[in-house]
Amino acid sequence: MPIIVVSNPKGGTGKSTTSLVLGTTLARHGASVTVFDCDPNKHLVAWRDGPSASAVKVIGHADSSNIARMLKAEAAERQFVVADLEGTASLLVASAILAADLVVIPMQGSAMDASQARRAISFIDDQAAAVGPRPYQVLFTRTKPGFATRDERAIRDTFIGAGVPMLKTDLAERAAYRSMFTFRQSLEEMDPTAVNGLDKAIENADALVAEIIESLRGMRKAA
Numbered sequence: 053m054p055i056i057v058v059s060n061p062k063g064g065t066g067k068s069t070t071s072l073v074l075g076t077t078l079a080r081h082g083a084s085v086t087v088f089d090c091d092p093n094k095h096l097v098a099w100r101d102g103p104s105a106s107a108v109k110v111i112g113h114a115d116s117s118n119i120a121r122m123l124k125a126e127a128a129e130r131q132f133v134v135a136d137l138e139g140t141a142s143l144l145v146a147s148a149i150l151a152a153d154l155v156v157i158p159m160q161g162s163a164m165d166a167s168q169a170r171r172a173i174s175f176i177d178d179q180a181a182a183v184g185p186r187p188y189q190v191l192f193t194r195t196k197p198g199f200a201t202r203d204e205r206a207i208r209d210t211f212i213g214a215g216v217p218m219l220k221t222d223l224a225e226r227a228a229y230r231s232m233f234t235f236r237q238s239l240e241e242m243d244p245t246a247v248n249g250l251d252k253a254i255e256n257a258d259a260l261v262a263e264i265i266e267s268l269r270g271m272r273k274a275a
C-alpha cells in the first residue's frame with residue numbers, strides 16, 4: 053500500500069513531527085503503519101522506545117543500499133508506509149523518493165524555507181525527468197491556526213503561480229505536537245490536563261490525513 057515520504061533538504065522544517073503525526077494518526081484510525089526513521093537524530097526510534105501503546109512500527113536501520121527495497125517490502129505488508137528522511141539531498145533521499153507514491157515537503161512560511169522547498173522540488177522534478185512523474189505536495193508547518201502571515205500568503209501565491217501542488221491543510225504550530233516527543237506517546241494517549249490544545253491538534257492531524265488519503269486516491273484513479 054502507499055509509501056509516503058517526508059522530505060526537505062533543510063533541517064527543522066517539521067519532517068520528523070509530520071512523520072510521527074501521520075503515522076500515529078493513521079494507526080489511531082486502525083491502519084497498519086510502518087514509519088521509517090531515516091533522520092540521523094533518530095527521534096522516531098527514541099519515540100518508539102517510550103511507553104506508547106500505538107501500533108505504529110518504527111524501522112530505524114535502513115540505509116542508502118537498501119531503503120527502496122525495504123520501503124517496498126513493508127508496503128507489501130502494511131496499509132501505509134511513512135518515511136522520515138534526513139535533511140540533506142543524499143543517495144538515500146533519492147532512492148526513497150523513487151520508491152514513493154507521494155512525497156510530502158514540509159516547510160515553514162518564510163522566504164528561506166520557500167527557497168529550500170524549491171530545491172527539494174527541483175530534486176524531485178529531476179528524478180521525474182528520468183523515471184516519470186514523482187507526485188509531491190508542499191505542506192505548510194508551524195502555521196498559526198486560523199491566521200496566515202503576509203509572508204505565508206506571498207509564498208502561497210508564488211507557488212500557485214508556479215503550479216506547485218500544496219496541501220490545503222497545514223500542520224499548525226501546537227505544543228501537543230512537541231509533547232508527543234516529550235512523553236513519547238501519540239496525541240490521543242496524552243493527558244489533556246497536561247498538554248494544551250490536544251483536541252485541536254487531533255482535529256488538525258485528522259484533516260491532514262484525510263486530505264493526503266484523498267490525494268493518494270486521486271493519483272491512483274489518474275494512473
Ligand SMILES: Nc1ncnc2c1ncn2[C@@H]1O[C@H](COP(=O)(O)OP(=O)(O)O)[C@@H](O)[C@H]1O
Nearest residue numbers: 063064065066067068069194224225226229230
Ligand atoms: N507543528 C508543529 N508544532 C509545534 N512544533 C513543531 C511543529 N513542527 C515542528 N515543530 C518543532 O520544530 C522543530 C523542528 O521540527 P522537526 O520535526 O524536528 O523538523 P525536521 O525533522 O525537519 O528537522 C522541533 O523542535 C519540533 O518540535
Ligand SMILES: [Mg+2]
Nearest residue numbers: 067068091093
Ligand atoms: Mg527530523
